[in-house]
Amino acid sequence: MTTTYPLPNRTDEPVGPILRQNVRILRGFLPADECAALRDWISSLAHDGSLKANAAGPNRFYTSIYDLRPNQISNVLLGVDARLQARFGLTGKCLRLTDSAPVHLFNATPSFVGMQTNAGAVHPHIDDNGGGLLQFRGTSLISKPGRGGQLVIDGTLHEMAEGDMYCFVSNQTVHGTTPVEGDRPRMSASLGYLVEPMFRMDQWP
Numbered sequence: 001m002t003t004t005y006p007l008p009n010r011t012d013e014p015v016g017p018i019l020r021q022n023v024r025i026l027r028g029f030l031p032a033d034e035c036a037a038l039r040d041w042i043s044s045l046a047h048d049g050s051l052k053a054n055a056a057g058p059n060r061f062y063t064s065i066y067d068l069r070p071n072q073i074s075n076v077l078l079g080v081d082a083r084l085q086a087r088f089g090l091t092g093k094c095l096r097l098t099d100s101a102p103v104h105l106f107n108a109t110p111s112f113v114g115m116q117t118n119a120g121a122v123h124p125h126i127d128d129n130g131g132g133l134l135q136f137r138g139t140s141l142i143s144k145p146g147r148g149g150q151l152v153i154d155g156t157l158h159e160m161a162e163g164d165m166y167c168f169v170s171n172q173t174v175h176g177t178t179p180v181e182g183d184r185p186r187m188s189a190s191l192g193y194l195v196e197p198m199f200r201m202d203q204w205p
């Protein structure tokens with residue numbers, strides 16, 4: 001039986017052999033209890049010194065998941081990782097950037113958790129190239145600052161809610177955030193995968 005998928009909602013022109021893909025928004029992908037558990041976890045990583053300052057800008061902190069000891073990694077995050085793979089048919093068909101080997105082999109951006117405090121922002125950038133593979137990434141907002149800290153993808157500012165997951169091809173798509181304003185930090189978890197060039201995130205309902 002042949003399965004046909006609805007044509008994706010594309011507005012972009014093809015770029016080289018790869019069709020550019022829009023952002024895919026999964027509202028409430030993480031329920032409130034998972035966000036709360038991940039907030040506690042990221043806070044504990046900050047307090048025990050496991051988050052590093054990001055040299056790309058002030059008031060930015062992060063850790064790659066693979067830099068943590070196995071017993072430091074949140075089972076909630078691993079569950080979200082597995083759910084995201086299943087959501088897009090990637091289970092067993094991708095290289096998880098939660099693991100160090102594919103990150104180093106392909107010079108890819110790892111799965112990470114990030115935190116920006118007052119005035120911290122993520123500069124607009126495109127992730128490293130995955131050696132001809134697509135770098136598919138789901139970024140979830142774990143802690144929403146009082147003001148600022150909005151995700152900007154391809155020049156469009158997105159007002160995320162805690163628990164929303166924004167998916168995009170991060171080695172094709174310019175992304176960053178506006179500066180955080182206020183005392184409540186922005187916390188996010190970004191889960192990345194190297195996938196075949198034919199992968200189309202909009203083929204999945």
Ligand SMILES: [Fe+2]
Nearest residue numbers: 109126127170
């Ligand atoms: Fe990035």
